[in-house]
Amino acid sequence: MTPIRSADALSPGQSFDLGGFVLTRAEVLDFARRFDPQPFHLDDEAARHSIFGRLVASGLHTYSATVGHLIRSGLLAEINLGGGGCELAWPAPLPPDEPVRMTLTVEELRHSRSRPDMAVAKLRYRVATARDGTVVLDALATHFLRR
């Protein structure tokens, strides 16, 4: 995507369709082994007896892959200075190999009091299945952006 040149080019309510991605079964298992080795992320039979009813991606993986997708889109490449926190929700679990799409929405934007060359933005990452729009990640992230 065309990189945004300054935080001043953003305004609350703006929304960007960032396209799709997929967490493959191999990626889901690899991530879970490293960072979230629980039975419902690693073993089909154990997952069937979990509250998820089937093997699902770690929510950490959904979140990390979403940020990876955002960074690779290039949208914020010229203005993102760092992150300041995030409120995460996983309204539904994400099974492996299920294509999803990501939308980024500017929820809030204000100038930094201490640094006039910086803005503080709240950006919502919404990830939903391509199949039927089931939301699998809803994250409200604080970003420090260059003006």
Add this chain to the structure above:
Amino acid sequence: MTPIRSADALSPGQSFDLGGFVLTRAEVLDFARRFDPQPFHLDDEAARHSIFGRLVASGLHTYSATVGHLIRSGLLAEINLGGGGCELAWPAPLPPDEPVRMTLTVEELRHSRSRPDMAVAKLRYRVATARDGTVVLDALATHFLRR
């Protein structure tokens, strides 16, 4: 650690020292390449000119490694049914190879209205450097726990 047998064995205010871990430079770079490929997580020279002043771990990595450390501790192995969201803050960045320690605190605990065999807990993950206690992750996570 000895696994907790039931959510009923927990109470608000309880705290668990989960010991330490380290994100090595190789791990920091590998995670950033996959999930957060920004200059200040990948390149020493670029990082020197960032707001961090040096190369630092992706906050996603700090968070993921913290959950991995918690799961591997075994503390919740018999009762954790899944996660329901998280409020994340990174009060300070974490440089590679800097040893940290993790504390888990029970902030809230209530019975599920819909499922009497389940409790909903808010658990705080706090990760601080072993060197001087600088907090690098403060996360308030919602867990569904078996009673």
